[in-house]
Amino acid sequence: MKSWETVAIIGVGLIGGSVGMALRRRGLARRVIGVGRSPASLQAAVELGAIDQGTTDLAQGVANAELAVVCAPVGQIVALTRALAQCCQVGALATDVGSTKQAIVAELDKGLPRGVRFVGSHPLAGGHRTGPTAATAELFEGRLVVITPTPHTAAADQEAIAAFWRGLGARVAVLSPREHDEILATTSHAPHVVAAALAAATPAALLPYTSTGWADATRIAAGDARLWQELLLSNREHVLEAIARFRDALARFETALAANDASALEQLLSDARKVRDALGN
Amino acid sequence: MKSWETVAIIGVGLIGGSVGMALRRRGLARRVIGVGRSPASLQAAVELGAIDQGTTDLAQGVANAELAVVCAPVGQIVALTRALAQCCQVGALATDVGSTKQAIVAELDKGLPRGVRFVGSHPLAGGHRTGPTAATAELFEGRLVVITPTPHTAAADQEAIAAFWRGLGARVAVLSPREHDEILATTSHAPHVVAAALAAATPAALLPYTSTGWADATRIAAGDARLWQELLLSNREHVLEAIARFRDALARFETALAANDASALEQLLSDARKVRDALGN
Numbered sequence: 001m002k003s004w005e006t007v008a009i010i011g012v013g014l015i016g017g018s019v020g021m022a023l024r025r026r027g028l029a030r031r032v033i034g035v036g037r038s039p040a041s042l043q044a045a046v047e048l049g050a051i052d053q054g055t056t057d058l059a060q061g062v063a064n065a066e067l068a069v070v071c072a073p074v075g076q077i078v079a080l081t082r083a084l085a086q087c088c089q090v091g092a093l094a095t096d097v098g099s100t101k102q103a104i105v106a107e108l109d110k111g112l113p114r115g116v117r118f119v120g121s122h123p124l125a126g127g128h129r130t131g132p133t134a135a136t137a138e139l140f141e142g143r144l145v146v147i148t149p150t151p152h153t154a155a156a157d158q159e160a161i162a163a164f165w166r167g168l169g170a171r172v173a174v175l176s177p178r179e180h181d182e183i184l185a186t187t188s189h190a191p192h193v194v195a196a197a198l199a200a201a202t203p204a205a206l207l208p209y210t211s212t213g214w215a216d217a218t219r220i221a222a223g224d225a226r227l228w229q230e231l232l233l234s235n236r237e238h239v240l241e242a243i244a245r246f247r248d249a250l251a252r253f254e255t256a257l258a259a260n261d262a263s264a265l266e267q268l269l270s271d272a273r274k275v276r277d278a279l280g281n
Numbered sequence: 282m283k284s285w286e287t288v289a290i291i292g293v294g295l296i297g298g299s300v301g302m303a304l305r306r307r308g309l310a311r312r313v314i315g316v317g318r319s320p321a322s323l324q325a326a327v328e329l330g331a332i333d334q335g336t337t338d339l340a341q342g343v344a345n346a347e348l349a350v351v352c353a354p355v356g357q358i359v360a361l362t363r364a365l366a367q368c369c370q371v372g373a374l375a376t377d378v379g380s381t382k383q384a385i386v387a388e389l390d391k392g393l394p395r396g397v398r399f400v401g402s403h404p405l406a407g408g409h410r411t412g413p414t415a416a417t418a419e420l421f422e423g424r425l426v427v428i429t430p431t432p433h434t435a436a437a438d439q440e441a442i443a444a445f446w447r448g449l450g451a452r453v454a455v456l457s458p459r460e461h462d463e464i465l466a467t468t469s470h471a472p473h474v475v476a477a478a479l480a481a482a483t484p485a486a487l488l489p490y491t492s493t494g495w496a497d498a499t500r501i502a503a504g505d506a507r508l509w510q511e512l513l514l515s516n517r518e519h520v521l522e523a524i525a526r527f528r529d530a531l532a533r534f535e536t537a538l539a540a541n542d543a544s545a546l547e548q549l550l551s552d553a554r555k556v557r558d559a560l561g562n
Contacts, residue, residue, distance in 0.1 A: 272477035
C-alpha cells in the first residue's frame with residue numbers, strides 16, 4: 001500500500017475529518033495537514049486525531065503536499081483546486097469528494113498549473129450529520145467511492161487515486177463524470193428533493209401524528225440547505241429528469257388508487273418492495 | 282391503574298405481541314389469550330412471553346375476555362370484531378389497532394350484539410419489522426395512540442380504552458375517525474406511497490450507487506404489500522388528496538430548479554429542513 005509523505009485536506013468536516021482519521025489510523029500518511037476557515041474547528045480536528053496540524057492559510061497548508069483532498073462544498077471545489085495548484089508540490093495530485101462531478105471535472109480537466117493533476121472522486125458515505133465531531137476512521141470501510149477520470153487522465157494518476165481510497169477501506173468504481181451525475185441524480189439528488197418536498201408538504205402541527213415511517217422518509221431533508229442548493233443546481237438537468245421519472249412512478253400508484261384497483265396497487269407495492277429488499281436494511 | 286381479568290389479543294404479530302408483553306410485564310391482566318391462525322406462531326408468542334395461552338379458535342379464545350384487542354390487517358377488523366362479539370363476555374369492550382379508522386368505525390358504530398362496544402384505536406408505533414419476534418414490551422412507551430370515539434361512544438368506554446393504552450406507557454390523543462384518517466393520510470399513508478414510488482423509480486442496477494439517504498427515504502417501502510394495499514384503499518380519498526399536496530410541494534422545487542433560481546431553491550430546502558428539524562432525530 002502506497003504511503004504518502006504529506007496529504008493536505010481542504011475542509012475538515014465529516015468527510016475531510018474521516019479521511020484524516022483513516023489515513024492516520026492506517027499509517028498511510030506521514031503528515032496530514034488540515035486547511036479550514038475556523039481555527040476552533042481545526043483545533044477540534046487536531047484533538048480528535050483527524051489531522052496533525054491545521055491552518056487557515058491554504059498556501060501554507062498545501063506547501064509540502066503531494067496529495068490534496070478537497071472536501072469542500074461543490075460550489076467551491078474548482079476555485080480551491082486552482083488556488084492550491086499554485087502552491088502545492090510541483091506535480092502533486094488533487095482529488096475532491098464532491099457529490100456532482102460533471103461541472104467540476106470539466107473545469108479542472110482543462111489543466112492546472114505546475115504539473116498538478118486532478119482526478120474527481122465521490123465517496124458514497126456520510127449521512128445527515130456534519131462537522132469533524134461526526135467523523136470516524138471507519139467511514140469509508142466497505143463503502144463505494146466513485147472516481148471519474150476523463151480521456152485526459154493518466155492511467156497512473158487514476159490508479160493512485162483509486163489506491164488512495166482503497167487504502168481507506170473503500171471499494172472503487174470508475175464512471176465518466178456524466179455517468180456519475182446521471183446515476184447519482186436518481187440514487188441521491190432526486191430522493192433528496194422528494195424527501196424535502198415530503199417534509200414541506202407536512203404542516204408542523206401534524207408532526208405529533210408522524211411515526212418512524214415519516215421520520216425515515218424525510219431524514220435527508222435535514223441536510224444543509226445551502227450545500228444541497230449548490231449540489232442540485234450543479235446537476236440540474238439530470239435531477240429534473242430523475243424527478244420526472246419519479247413522478248411517472250408516483251402517477252402509476254395514483255392511477256391504481258383512483259381506480260380502486262387493488263390488484264394493480266398491490267403489484268406496484270410489491271415491485272417497489274422487491275427493489276427495496278434487494279438493498280437490505 | 283385498572284387491571285383486566287382476561288384480555289384476548291386477536292392477531293399476535295409485532296403490535297399484538299407487544300400489547301401482550303406490555304400487559305404481562307406491567308401486571309395489567311391476569312390472563313392474556315392470543316388468537317391466531319398459525320399454531321407455530323402462537324407457540325412462539327407463548328415462549329416470548331407475549332401471551333399466556335394461544336388458540337386458533339376465535340370463540341374459545343375470547344370466551345372469557347372482558348377486553349378484546351383486534352390486531353389484524355384493516356381489511357379483517359370489522360368481520361373479526363363482529364365475530365368475537367358473538368362469543369366474548371356479555372358487555373365486553375373491543376378495540377383495534379388499525380391504521381385507518383373511518384371505514385372500520387362506521388361499520389362497528391352501528392352496534393354489536395350482546396352489549397359489546399367498540400372504540401377504535403391506532404397506536405403510532407411499529408415500523409417495518411413484523412411478527413411476534415419483533416415485539417417488545419416497550420413498544421408503546423412514550424408513543425402516541427389515537428383513539429377515535431363517535432357520538433355514540435359512552436364516556437366510560439372511551440376512558441377505559443384510553444386508560445388501557447396509558448397503562449402500556451402510551452400517550453393518548455382523541456380524534457374523530459375522519460380527522461384521524463385525514464391526518465394519517467398526510468403523515469403516514471402518502472409518505473408510504475412516495476417511498477414506494479421512489480424505490481420503484483430506481484433501477485435495481487443502480488442500487489450499488491445508493492447511500493444512507495436513499496436507504497432511509499425508501500425504508501417503509503419494504504412493508505407488506507397486501508397490508509398496505511388494503512390500508513391505502515381504505516383511506517383512498519384522503520391519500521389521493523395528500524399525494525396531490527405533496528405533488529404541489531414537489532412542483533415548487535422543480536420550478537426553482539428549472540429556473541436555476543438558487544435563492545428560491547435554498548429557501549424551499551431551508552423551509553423543509555425546519556419542518557424536519559422540528560421533529561428531531
